[in-house]
Amino acid sequence: MLEADYLPGRTLIHNGREYLYCSGTGYLGTARNPAFAALLAEGLSRYGTNYGNSRNGPLRLRIYEEAESYLAHHTGAEAALTVSSGYLAGQMAVKALAGAGRFEYAPGTHPAAWLTEHAPMAVSKLSFDEWAADLMQRLQQEPPEPVVIVSNSLDALRVQRYDFSWTQHLPADRPITLLIDDSHGFGVIGPDGAGIWPELRVPASVRVVVVSSMGKACGIPSGVVLADTAFIEDLRRSPFFGASSPVVPAYLYAFLQAAGLYQQARAQLQANVQQFTTATSGLSLFQSAPGFPVFYTLDNGFAEYMQEKGILLSSFCYPTPADPCITRVVLSALHTAEDVKRIAEVSRAYATEKPAR
Structure with missing residues (x-):
């Protein structure tokens, strides 16, 4: 070291x-x-070094809605919500889904998407493809109870792009949520760096939630949640969101200028x-x-x-x-x-x- x-x-x-x-x-x-640093300097001049307030406070900065609208349009999601880190994005989403069904974790799922400190992980001997096949078999055989499926979009450690084609065959006879952490993919994979969202194909009954850090490829201290409008609005009303500090607005300004x-x-x-x-x-x-x-x-x-x-x-x-x-x-x-x-x-x-x- x-x-x-x-x-x-x-x-x-x-x-x-x-x-x-x-x-x-x-x-x-x-x-x-250096060019991004110059854009950030412009943002700092306009918005200052920090925004010490809740986004539910009396002042509304338009840059947040502008960035979230851009992120939703760029990825193809219905709506987006920015928070101060990828970890917070994951925890905010997973806590909101705590009562949405039994949690099924893919191998290697990042701790940001764990519901509890020691999440029951998939059998370590299974590869991602083996785990997905096993999960699909169990879903077809068991009673139609609600399920939350949690996974990374890829394995950035041992380097594997995950194939999510199986998700289009998820059963439509029960509430299912697919929660994916795309922190290492967003900005790199997908069309124009849109990440995993454009690749996902699921039945209309399946809710998709994608969380990501923007601090990796995009280089800004921020996290984002992508989902349907109803889920995002639920997050906006949550204590997690109301009590947390927002992204430093200067970074979102630089992000929007840096396409x-x-x-x-x-x-x-x-x-x-x-x-x-x-x-x-x-x-x-x-x-x-x-x-x-x-x-x-x-x-x-x-x-x-x-x-x-x-x-x-x-x-x-x-x-x-x-x-x-x-x-x-x-x-x-x-x-x-x-x-x-x-x-x-x-x-x-x-x-x-x-x-x-």
Whole structure:
């Protein structure tokens, strides 16, 4: 672990040595994008550094409704609601669904979408596809009782895009809610970074709720809930919403002005992903998913080798120090073609030298 007193961009300087930084979740590089910083400065000038109030207070800032209208239109959802973090978005939604039925959790569901501190998780030995098949079989065989199905949109740790085509066959004889945490997908996957929402196909009787952090690809300290209008209005009336501080409005201002910047960053990111995928094909070193900028390896020794070569990977025990180490190459839109070439070359060198190590 290296210490720093600033947030890295594409590189990190430590003890006079420069490292390529291939960690974190800032996939679009927004947090270190000077053009975005300029938009944020405009927002800070207009709205100040914070809005210390409830959105149910006497002052109504139009930027919130403007951002939520944009998010709903951009994703295809009926309505959207912004809150101060992705974790709050998940907890607000899941608490609102507490009485909506029995909870069924997919493997690896993020704690933000847990109803209780120690949620009953799916059998760890099951893959996502196996879990989905098992769930569908049980739903067809059991009495038609209400169910809340909770899942991530993808596995950002071991890198797998989940197939949700089975959800179009969910039974229509009972109330079913599908709650998906799209924190790692929003801004990266889907048309123009719209995330998982446009891909979902469910019977008309199934309620869909998508929650997401906007602090990853989009680079702003915010969370969003996407759902039907009735559910969003219920959230607006909830104590969770009324008692919580809203998103700092300057960030929403920058977000709304930055559509072109996000588009450019996504194009650069996809070019980097394609370049790295092509350059490392045949290595049998990585597990990856089409279009996703993270490359997972079971070989934790890879991180030490890369650091020796001046490339800092994401490699640490997650989610607690007692859990297994997760080692990944994380690309961002800040990386140049030369950066990607270097990362791929060192990866190939490791794969070649490994038998002798």
